[in-house]
Amino acid sequence: MKKNLSRGRPAGKTxxxxxxxxxxxxxxxxxGYHDVSMRSIAAAAGVDAALVSYYFGSKQGVFAAAxxxxxxxxxxxxxxxxxxxxxxxRVLTRVFAVWDNPRSxxxxxxxxxxxxxxxxxxxxxxxxxxxxxxxxIAARLEGPDAEPRAAAFAAAVSGIxxxxxxxxxxxxxxxxxxxxxxxxxxxxxxxxxx
Amino acid sequence: MKKNLSRGRPAGKTxxxxxxxxxxxxxxxxxGYHDVSMRSIAAAAGVDAALVSYYFGSKQGVFAAAxxxxxxxxxxxxxxxxxxxxxxxRVLTRVFAVWDNPRSxxxxxxxxxxxxxxxxxxxxxxxxxxxxxxxxIAARLEGPDAEPRAAAFAAAVSGIxxxxxxxxxxxxxxxxxxxxxxxxxxxxxxxxxx
DNA sequence: GAGCTAATTCATCAGTGATGAGGAAGATCA
DNA sequence: TGATCTTCCTCATCACTGATGAATTAGCTC
Numbered sequence: 001m002k003k004n005l006s007r008g009r010p011a012g013k014t015x016x017x018x019x020x021x022x023x024x025x026x027x028x029x030x031x032g033y034h035d036v037s038m039r040s041i042a043a044a045a046g047v048d049a050a051l052v053s054y055y056f057g058s059k060q061g062v063f064a065a066a067x068x069x070x071x072x073x074x075x076x077x078x079x080x081x082x083x084x085x086x087x088x089x090r091v092l093t094r095v096f097a098v099w100d101n102p103r104s105x106x107x108x109x110x111x112x113x114x115x116x117x118x119x120x121x122x123x124x125x126x127x128x129x130x131x132x133x134x135x136x137i138a139a140r141l142e143g144p145d146a147e148p149r150a151a152a153f154a155a156a157v158s159g160i161x162x163x164x165x166x167x168x169x170x171x172x173x174x175x176x177x178x179x180x181x182x183x184x185x186x187x188x189x190x191x192x193x194x
Numbered sequence: 195m196k197k198n199l200s201r202g203r204p205a206g207k208t209x210x211x212x213x214x215x216x217x218x219x220x221x222x223x224x225x226g227y228h229d230v231s232m233r234s235i236a237a238a239a240g241v242d243a244a245l246v247s248y249y250f251g252s253k254q255g256v257f258a259a260a261x262x263x264x265x266x267x268x269x270x271x272x273x274x275x276x277x278x279x280x281x282x283x284r285v286l287t288r289v290f291a292v293w294d295n296p297r298s299x300x301x302x303x304x305x306x307x308x309x310x311x312x313x314x315x316x317x318x319x320x321x322x323x324x325x326x327x328x329x330x331i332a333a334r335l336e337g338p339d340a341e342p343r344a345a346a347f348a349a350a351v352s353g354i355x356x357x358x359x360x361x362x363x364x365x366x367x368x369x370x371x372x373x374x375x376x377x378x379x380x381x382x383x384x385x386x387x388x
Numbered sequence: 389g390a391g392c393t394a395a396t397t398c399a400t401c402a403g404t405g406a407t408g409a410g411g412a413a414g415a416t417c418a
Numbered sequence: 419t420g421a422t423c424t425t426c427c428t429c430a431t432c433a434c435t436g437a438t439g440a441a442t443t444a445g446c447t448c
Binding site for chain 1: 348369
């Protein structure tokens, strides 16, 4: 549409890549993956659409770069794994804190929702869950069936996340986090220390 | 590409709509929503792409029609709601039976994964979960916080589904259904009858 | 047979992600 | 200084996508 009439490298320092990154992050967080286009990102950044490909390779590339996850869920587990008493309660409390915070929760939600619909992302996420969440927990558990029990715990937690943040099922989505912890923690704790 | 040279209504009875429906179902189940195009459906059905829109209105329309869910999850809950003893165990057993069966599980998985990535589908599914799953369960529960407790139960169950069938996290994805029920049922039962 | 409706293809539209060609500025090295 | 190379950037274009209006033909009703 709008011809720029200035081909070639512009004079002075260049911040186009940062502007693209910022515009991409804004749009992906607000509108999700499929409702954002290369061209809409480029337009918001005041740049030709080809430049997005030039810097980030592909749409998935921009997405991955824009949503650098600020809080790795695995670190939560690692930090709380010290002792297993009230493990469920502490993990849930921190999980809600992260996901309820827009700065960290929105990117996580965007990434998770893409993972469900995209095969290659799904494989990455599924392996990460096993490697960084389930295995460390299982290593601390006593008794038989450590691995499946840890997996059951992870599944339950991800279900809460799924319902509250991805599907937004009421009343789970709107309820106070502390109250939710109170209701869930005892049952989930039983999964790992029966 | 291939010109047909025969415009207008063809002679004889017409089964084009059924062929489209069948081709759509096949492709959606095998390749998911985004990797299937109107044109690929039409080609498989031996028909012009515009005919798909003509019969089903839109891509979402074909999708919804093609994946008429063969087993409504709500009926499982309704049928098991008779008494609350071992409710968790019975529901889990039936849930796994439905999702492990490809005929019913694949469409459910396809629908769920689209719901996560598409806003309008998400609203529909989220309201359906509240209306058809949580509210009926809550109505049977005694004590305070019936609604949130029912929601917590639904969240936990959907988490198992999410991990096992959508993300396919190991070992939850490959483990025997009966064993999974044994590990999960007691904890989940506590959510609805503490 | 006249007219209406249903079924079908075709042409076309605006939009998508991606890629190669080319141009202009800066960096490097003689 | 100048020649060459690399980086940054736009433009044109490709093969697709979902969608829609026009044209065409068959069957139905009166």
